[in-house]
Amino acid sequence: MATLADSFLADLEDLSDDENRDEEGAEATEEAPDADKDLAEAAILNYDDLDSVAKLQKSQRFHDVMKKVEEAMTNATGISSKGLVAEDDPKYQLIVECNALSVDIDNEITIIHNFIRDKYRAKFPELESLVLHPIDYSRLVKQIGNEMDLTVIDLEGLLPSATIMVVSVTASTTSGKLLSEENLQKTIDACDRALALDEAKRHVLEFVESRMGYIAPNLSAVVGSTVAAKLMGVAGGLAALSRMPACNVQILGAKKKNLAGFSTATALPHTGFLFHTEIVQSTPPPLRMRACRLVAGKCTLAVRVDFTRGDISAKIGRELREDVRKKIEKWQEPPPPKQPKPLPVPDSDPKKKRGGRRLRKMKERYALTDMRKLANRMKFGVPEESSLGDGLGEGYGMLGQAGSGKLRVSIGQSKLAAKVAKKFKEKQYGSSGATSGLSSSLAFTPVQGIELSNPQAQAGLLGSGTQSTYFSETGSFSRISRTY
C-alpha cells in the first residue's frame, strides 16, 4: 500500500512542480531534495518528513491566491454597489482559481491525514477506524497527544457524545504504545498543518459563495452558491456553462473512478455535482434521478438568464426553485383511490364480430365436410352401417352406400382453394404453346390428382371460337346481349 501511495504522490509532485515553474521564478518551497531521493529509492513505510509529500501549503500559488482572497474580502462593501461582475474582470478569474485551489486543498488534506494516521498508528491504532473524517481525526490527535489515560482529557465539542464514549472505551483497551518525543512533535505539526489548510479552504469557499450572488444570482437561487461556484469552475466560465445542454450540466463534476478491476456497481450513473445538492438528496431514492434531471434543466435555464443578465434580482431563479420543489412534491403524492365501478348493462354492447379472409380460413377447419353431411343423413328404408357393426358404434348414414352418387368421397376442396386452382389453370393454358424449358407437362388437378396434360389440346380449345365454352372451367362470358 505504501508503494502505491508513493507512486501516486510522485505523480502529484510532478504536477505541482510544473505549476510552480510556470507561475513565478522565486522558489519558496522548502524542499529537502536529498530526503526526497531517499524516499523514492527506499520506499519505507514511515516517511519522516511531511514536507516531502505535502507541498501545497508552501507553494507560491497558494500564497498568491490566499492574499488576493483576503484583499477581496476586506473590500467587500465596495463591490456590492456595482451590481453584476463582468466575465473578464480579474475578480472572476480569481473565483475560477479559487475553485481549483479548493480541490487541491482537499487532496492535500487527505495526504496529511494519511501521514498523521501512519504515525499515530503506533499509539492508538483503533482510532482511524472509529473517526473517519480527516479534520476530526486531526483535532482529536492534537487533543490526546501522548496521553495513555483518556479520562483526564476533555473531548467535549470535538465529537458527538456517542463517539466520545466509544473512543474512551477503546482507548482503555488499546494495544498502542507511547510515541517518541520527535515523532509526537512531527504528528502535532502535521495536525496543525491540516487544520490550517481546512481554515484556508473555508475562507476560499466563503469568498466564492459571497461573490456568487453577483456573478450568477439566478443559478445560486436554484442550486445554492457552493454548487453554483463548483459548476462554473468545472465548466470554465459562465459563457461555457450557458452553452451546455442540460444533460451535460447534469454530468458536470462526475468522478470517473473506473480503475480497471474495481467494481462499477457502486458508481452512480450520470451523477455530478447536482446529484449531491440539498434538493436532490432530500428526495426519496427512487425519485433521485428524475429530480436530478429536473434540477439540471431548471439550472440550465437559470444559467442562460444569468449569462444574458436578464434578471438581476434573482426572481426567476427563485421561481424555478419553487417549480422544482412543487414538482417533486407532486411526484410523491399517492395515486388517486380506485373508484368501484358498477357493472355494465348486460347485452348493451353487442359482441364485435370480425370477418375477412383470415376468419374464413379459420372457420374452414371446423366447417361441416361433405363426408360428415353424408354420414348425418339416412336413406328411408335402408339400414345404415355402423363402426362396430350391428347398430353399435357410430353410424355411417349414407356414407359408402350404393347409389349415393359419388364413387369415392374425397376430402373436398375449400372454396378458397378453388379460386387459387382456377388462377393456376389460367396461367397454364394461357401460355399458348410458347412454354419455357422449365415448365413440366404434369398438371395438378383437384379431382384426379396428378395428370399428364396436353397443353396443345387446351391451347387449341381457346383458340377456336367454334368450340362451346359453356361447360368450360376457364371460360367466361363470350357474348352478352340484352334480351327484352
Added chain:
Amino acid sequence: MSYLLTHLHHAFHVDEAIKSEEERVTIIRFGCEGDTTCMEMDEVLVKVAEKIKKFAVIYLVDVKEVHEFNVMYELYDPCTIMFFFRNKHIMIDLGTGNNNKINWAVRDKEEFIAIVETVFRGAKKGRGLVVSPKDYSTRYRY
C-alpha cells in the same frame, strides 16, 4: 346495513316503485327486519346494490308494516325476493319448485348478481320465465 337501501312503507309506494322503472329490473325484498336470515340477505343486497345499479334497483319492504302483499304473494318466509320488469313479475326456475320468488338468503354476491343478470336478459327479450344459472333443488342436501 339495510339503512343504506330504500325502504318502502306503504303499499302504494311499492306499486309505484314497480311501475316507474322502465329500463331496470326491480328487486323487492319482503321480510321481517329483525330476522337473521333477512339481515344476511340485506348484507348481500347492500354490497351488490352499487354494482348492479345500471340494470337493477333494490327496495326493501317490511312485511309486518305492509300487509297488503302477504296473502297475494304468499309471503310466509322470513325473507323473500321477487323480481319485476316493466310492471311484470318475472319467474325464475330455481329447481326448488317455487318459480315465483327466492325465499332463502343468498349468501354469495356473485351468485346473486348472476341471477339478476339472467332475469334482466330474459326479461329484456320478453320472457316471463328464466332459468337460473345455479340449480337449488338439492339445497337441503337430502
